[in-house]
Amino acid sequence: MTHHRSLRPAIRNVSRRAFLAGAGAGSLVLSVGLPAWSQEKKFAAAGMPNGLREDVKLFVAIADDGTVTVVCHRSEMGQGIRTSLPLVVADELEADWAKVKVAQAPGDETRFGNQDTDGSRSMRHHFMTLRRMGAAARAMLVQAAATGWGVPADQVEAVNHELVHRASNRKIGYGAVAKAAAALPVPASVKLKDPAQFRYIGKGQIGLIDGMDITTGRAGFGIDARRDGMLYAVVARPPVYGGKVASFDAAEAMKVKGVLKVVTLDSTPPPSEFGPLGGVAVVASNTWAAIKGREALKITWDNGGNAKYSSDSYKAMLEAAVRKPGKVVRDQGNVDAAMASAARRIEAEYYVPHLAHATIEPAAAVVQIRDGACEAWACVQSPEAAKVRLFKFLGIPADKVTVNVTLLGGGFGRKSKPDFVVEAGLLSKAMNGAPVKVTWTREDDLQNSPLHTVTMQRLEAGLDASGKVVAWRHRSAFPSILSLFAPNVKLPFAIELGMGLVNLPFDIPNIRAETPEAEAHARIGWFRAVANIQHAFAIQSFVTEIAQALGKDPKDYLLELIGPPRKINPTSVGDGWNHGEDPALYPIDTGRLRGVVEAVARGANWGRTLPKGRGLGIAAHYSFVSYLAVVAEVQADDRGGISVPRIDIAIDCGPQINPERIRSQLEGAVIMGMSNAMLSEITFKDGRVVQSNFDGYEVARMDSAPREVHVHLVPATDYTLPLGGVGEPGVPPVAPALANAIAAATGKRIRQLPMRRQLAG
Numbered sequence: 001m002t003h004h005r006s007l008r009p010a011i012r013n014v015s016r017r018a019f020l021a022g023a024g025a026g027s028l029v030l031s032v033g034l035p036a037w038s039q040e041k042k043f044a045a046a047g048m049p050n051g052l053r054e055d056v057k058l059f060v061a062i063a064d065d066g067t068v069t070v071v072c073h074r075s076e077m078g079q080g081i082r083t084s085l086p087l088v089v090a091d092e093l094e095a096d097w098a099k100v101k102v103a104q105a106p107g108d109e110t111r112f113g114n115q116d117t118d119g120s121r122s123m124r125h126h127f128m129t130l131r132r133m134g135a136a137a138r139a140m141l142v143q144a145a146a147t148g149w150g151v152p153a154d155q156v157e158a159v160n161h162e163l164v165h166r167a168s169n170r171k172i173g174y175g176a177v178a179k180a181a182a183a184l185p186v187p188a189s190v191k192l193k194d195p196a197q198f199r200y201i202g203k204g205q206i207g208l209i210d211g212m213d214i215t216t217g218r219a220g221f222g223i224d225a226r227r228d229g230m231l232y233a234v235v236a237r238p239p240v241y242g243g244k245v246a247s248f249d250a251a252e253a254m255k256v257k258g259v260l261k262v263v264t265l266d267s268t269p270p271p272s273e274f275g276p277l278g279g280v281a282v283v284a285s286n287t288w289a290a291i292k293g294r295e296a297l298k299i300t301w302d303n304g305g306n307a308k309y310s311s312d313s314y315k316a317m318l319e320a321a322v323r324k325p326g327k328v329v330r331d332q333g334n335v336d337a338a339m340a341s342a343a344r345r346i347e348a349e350y351y352v353p354h355l356a357h358a359t360i361e362p363a364a365a366v367v368q369i370r371d372g373a374c375e376a377w378a379c380v381q382s383p384e385a386a387k388v389r390l391f392k393f394l395g396i397p398a399d400k401v402t403v404n405v406t407l408l409g410g411g412f413g414r415k416s417k418p419d420f421v422v423e424a425g426l427l428s429k430a431m432n433g434a435p436v437k438v439t440w441t442r443e444d445d446l447q448n449s450p451l452h453t454v455t456m457q458r459l460e461a462g463l464d465a466s467g468k469v470v471a472w473r474h475r476s477a478f479p480s481i482l483s484l485f486a487p488n489v490k491l492p493f494a495i496e497l498g499m500g501l502v503n504l505p506f507d508i509p510n511i512r513a514e515t516p517e518a519e520a521h522a523r524i525g526w527f528r529a530v531a532n533i534q535h536a537f538a539i540q541s542f543v544t545e546i547a548q549a550l551g552k553d554p555k556d557y558l559l560e561l562i563g564p565p566r567k568i569n570p571t572s573v574g575d576g577w578n579h580g581e582d583p584a585l586y587p588i589d590t591g592r593l594r595g596v597v598e599a600v601a602r603g604a605n606w607g608r609t610l611p612k613g614r615g616l617g618i619a620a621h622y623s624f625v626s627y628l629a630v631v632a633e634v635q636a637d638d639r640g641g642i643s644v645p646r647i648d649i650a651i652d653c654g655p656q657i658n659p660e661r662i663r664s665q666l667e668g669a670v671i672m673g674m675s676n677a678m679l680s681e682i683t684f685k686d687g688r689v690v691q692s693n694f695d696g697y698e699v700a701r702m703d704s705a706p707r708e709v710h711v712h713l714v715p716a717t718d719y720t721l722p723l724g725g726v727g728e729p730g731v732p733p734v735a736p737a738l739a740n741a742i743a744a745a746t747g748k749r750i751r752q753l754p755m756r757r758q759l760a761g
Contacts, residue, residue, distance in 0.1 A: 050109035060089060060137050066161060066175030068095050073105040073112040074122045075381050076210065077408035079727050080661035081122050083209040085130060087658060091200040092134025092193055096161035102209055107383025107403035116382040118416050118526065120624040120725025123657055127723055135190040144181035145172055195719050204659030222379025222406045223364040227435035230366060233427050234290045234439060235265065236297055237279040237448045240687035241522050242270045242304035248280050252296040258289025263430045265423065271485055272523065274389050276423045277448060283431060287439055303687055309521035311683040315351065318456035318518060322349065322475040326516030327491055330502040330574040333510030338471035342462030346546055350538035351752040354682035355452035355527060356697055361409025362445040363420035367428045368435035373400040378421045379408040386418035390425045413526040414449055446697050447689040450525025451682055453478045455534035459542045467550045469561065471510040476501055476535065479520035490517040498577035500535030503570055505588045505622060507563025528672060529731040532623040536732035540619035544740040545749065554740060555601050555618050565591030579625050585722045586625045592652045593622055595714055596629040600650035603712040604631035617740025619733040624725030626653040632737040636745045640759050644706040652714035653724035663711045666730040670709050673734025675699040681754050
């Protein structure tokens with residue numbers, strides 16, 4: 001039998017008609033609408049746009065040669081979802097993984113349900129649906145074989161891509177009965193496997209289904225998309241958010257060999273949502289000519305109202321804001337009275353700058369308009385969002401717009417915003433419908449993409465005579481993501497508040513959280529882990545600061561603040577969001593938070609004697625309905641430099657569907673968390689981003705990465721329990737663990753990111 005990796009084609013997008021035809025005559029094709037799992041209605045998927053429905057329409061095909069094709073309706077950006085989702089179907093189907101292929105769904109939420117790949121929710125929202133779909137296909141195959149043999153169905157079982165009747169020692173392959181199975185009705189109810197029977201789920205033995213293609217260069221990413229007769233374009237966008245072209249001269253650009261046309265694009269004024277920034281586009285016969293033509297443009301910009309935005313002055317404004325009362329978003333007990341009577345007060349302020357997604361593949365899209373229809377090929381996290389915006393900006397009916405999803409060379413939230421797809425659409429229209437590829441350069445990516453917000457926080461703790469925290473006040477000031485969608489937004493909204501601010505799970509009688517006003521002067525977008533990044537950094541750094549001030553072990557003191565195991569209803573602490581999940585299914589479980597702290601401490605051998613210049617730091621955080629803890633070990637040299645010999649990370653995400661991918665995502669989260677903490681920063685001067693490439697916006701390289709990363713998975717084997725997220729929650733605890741380790745190694749407390757400027761000397 002041919003090894004399964006040799007069967008991997010480049011990503012294939014299929015319409016329903018093409019998919020059904022492609023399965024071939026004599027095949028089983030399921031467009032499964034099955035009764036919902038008893039708890040699925042309570043999941044956030046039910047509330048998502050076009051989200052989980054009673055008739056979940058995911059597709060499974062079994063061809064007459066036995067090949068199983070599973071349609072994946074989520075975007076693959078390194079997290080392994082094109083492997084993990086089909087893996088669940090294949091397990092319940094009792095399929096031979098070597099005979100499983102994957103076809104990528106185009107953007108069509110009417111048929112596929114919500115396709116927005118963000119929020120660390122793809123698996124947790126669809127696990128049971130996928131299981132039922134695989135089980136339904138298995139049941140139909142069993143019934144078809146039983147009917148053919150003239151035996152009861154309960155005497156036939158599916159075993160590794162075959163139907164087996166043990167009493168007569170008969171076997172038959174899936175493909176041979178696919179046609180007969182297709183004629184049967186979809187069962188109204190299905191029997192799922194006992195977890196003890198799982199072959200793939202929870203085993204962690206399946207590599208990426210696209211792994212061979214990716215490593216050999218055969219895989220197709222957005223930047224690789226090609227169409228016959230394709231033209232190439234880059235765009236000179238306003239350097240200041242909200243700016244527009246005042247005048248331009250394209251004469252020299254048109255002299256560049258290969259340049260075909262210079263096109264102006266209208267700006268989308270703030271709040272720009274996912275609209276294009278506008279500017280001047282150069283369309284050419286190749287990307288290099290387009291870039292050189294752009295360099296030759298002479299443009300005068302009207303920089304608009306954000307031309308005075310400066311990181312230094314804005315930071316000073318945020319500092320002043322957090323030193324005064326803000327809007328109260330959680331008020332438990334009487335903080336003022338408890339602070340006034342406290343035997344001791346500890347205060348600290350923490351700063352996190354703007355961060356860029358800096359995906360290894362910058363934004364890229366191809367759009368072609370012909371015969372009154374529009375078709376796109378793009379590295380998008382939300383194909384439906386791209387489809388809707390193409391309809392909006394081009395005026396082409398939505399049912400005439402097709403968005404094909406390529407592999408994504410990283411996403412992290414940037415590629416949920418399809419402004420770059422709209423640019424390609426507008427330029428195709430300007431070029432009489434010819435296919436046009438828009439490519440963002442690294443400079444475009446860093447200087448014009450939406451950014452993670454900038455934040456200043458002030459924390460105050462009041463302690464009684466015994467050192468117990470009796471009052472906690474947390475002020476967090478940052479421009480909100482909501483500013484991308486609505487005017488005059490100066491305060492965060494529920495989603496951001498529920499990312500570590502109002503849902504602090506500490507056993508403290510008096511807690512107040514406040515949000516001072518902060519106006520946005522740049523495009524603010526969601527970023528891997530979003531507001532959890534800044535809140536975890538401040539809170540978990542502050543915990544260790546208090547512990548050190550009291551002469552207590554930071555791990556023990558963190559557990560003391562978390563308090564005894566208990567389940568907290570998120571709404572009781574002001575979190576009206578809870579990642580969209582039902583609080584009854586997803587309470588904040590301090591026992592599980594304690595569990596990851598203890599697990600990571602054991603794994604890292606917390607408390608061991610370290611040589612001079614070495615230190616351990618610990619941090620924990622609840623996000624995306626999962627529980628994470630990190631221990632960082634750092635080594636300080638005589639010149640003040642820092643290296644990281646080891647990082648341990650523990651997760652309790654409930655049942656682990658694909659442990660291999662969980663480990664990989666957490667290892668990646670450690671590297672990204674290190675980049676955020678130690679190196680990365682976007683700053684503004686006169687409204688413009690200062691950094692233009694990786695020489696200014698630094699990310700972790702081989703020599704700065706930890707020498708060892710140890711992942712500890714807290715076991716959970718009850719597969720009926722709700723799942724937690726995995727893709728994002730590993731990032732937030734990394735920065736505070738590093739800051740705490742540096743303080744332990746050097747005695748120097750760092751409260752501002754990135755840390756690199758504060759280490760030497």
